[in-house]
Amino acid sequence: MNFKTLIARTLPAALVALASTTGLASAKEFRLGLITPPPHIWTVAAQAFGEDLKAETDGKHSVAVFPSRQLGNEAQMMQLLQTGALDMAFLTIAEVSNRVPDFGAFYAPYMADDVAHAGRILRSDEAKAMLADLPQKAGVVGIGYSMAGLRQIVSRDPVTSAADLAGKKLRITPFEPIKDFYNAVGAASTPMPLPAVYDALANGQVDAIDMDAELIWKLKYYEHADTVLISNHMMFPMVGLVSARVWKDLSPEERETITRLMARHLDGAIDTYISKEADWLLAVEGTGTNIVEADASFFQDAIAQWEAIWSEKAPALATLRKVADETRQ
Incomplete structure (x- = not known):
């Protein structure tokens, strides 16, 4: 089975078109994918x-x-980046x-004291140095990091202790570090794409969600x-990526310009x-929702x-913990 046939069977139609286009050498328009909706800060940053x-x-x-997600979920977009x-x-x-x-280390619970502290960790030389492994390994x-602030928990039922989350169906982003955290809490981790979350919470398909403050407010999950549990239990970083296959065909001047502007x-x-x-x-608190x-x-x-x-899975955890300690104010 050739590559285009595989793509046609497994990925959305938009990706088939991408796989069929000519190479970067003659392209003047780069294509950038992300999962967030148009008003989201990440999408606004991409457009800018x-x-x-x-x-x-x-x-x-x-x-x-x-x-x-016009180009598929993040796993699918990563696959497309890898192929060029x-x-x-x-x-x-x-x-x-x-x-x-190693990048799972960024999700260490309570590594960041607040959103500004999370920003200092992501801006550290040690965090930036981790990006050097990506061309070979992924x-x-x-290009650089961003984030969606810190994570909170929105629950249909009262929450006064971690035990209240045990056995609850709790929506997560599907990746191992957060899965391991909620497994340890005793919740039933329930992966779910962002567009489905509001209705799932409304109709009881899930009992609670792990979410950032921006979307709790803007998408009215409250x-x-x-209860909205203001826990700030984990940062939620983002990374700006360029396909290594595309990168190798760029001139030094193009690489510098793209790196500087995207960063x-x-x-x-x-x-x-940090500001918002x-x-x-x-x-959210002003709506009268119960805040814990x-x-x-x-x-x-x-x-x-x-x-x-994760101390065994991600050796970088020790390094980032040290950075966190050094950047506390």
Whole structure:
């Protein structure tokens, strides 16, 4: 079975078209995929990057942004990046960690004290150095990091302790670090794409969701919640990627321009979360939703179990923990 036949059988129709296009050498429009909807900060950053690239290259290069999983889920987009059928993507580090386990270290529970601290960890030299492994291990070039703030929990039922989550169907992003955390809590981890989450919470298909403050507020998940647990239990990083196959055909000048502009907008998205996350949480609280605050002691046993698993899976965990300690204020 040849590659195009395999793609046609396994991926959305939009990806078949991508796989059939001519190579980058003659292309003037890069294609960038991501899972977030158009109003999301990541999507806005991708569009701004494309506008800047077009302006700086006098129209020689531009970027077509495909939000909302138009090109498939993150695993599918990673596959397309590896083959060169997709040029660029903004992906959660979750998907990268499925291929390079060291990146699972970024999801260490309570490594970051708050969203600003998470930004300092992601901006550290040690975090940036980890990107050097991606071309060889994952077939992609890592340009830089961004994030979606810290994770919270929205529950249809009251939550006053971690024990209240035991046995609950809890929506997660499908990757091992967060799965291992909620398995340790005793919840029934339920992977689910973002577009399905609101209805699933509304109709009881899931009992709770793991989510960031931006979407809890903007997509009104609190409307179907008894409790919003402000736990800040885990950062949720993103990485800007370019296909290694595409990268090798770029000139040094093109690489420098793409790196500089994409990194600028990735970093700008971090600043946006730092400035807005507290306001989103205050807005949710203002709706009258029951707010419960939780620190590391709330999940003490689960954290110990997670650390036991990931200290062996991800040697970078020790390095990032040291960075976290050094960047506390």
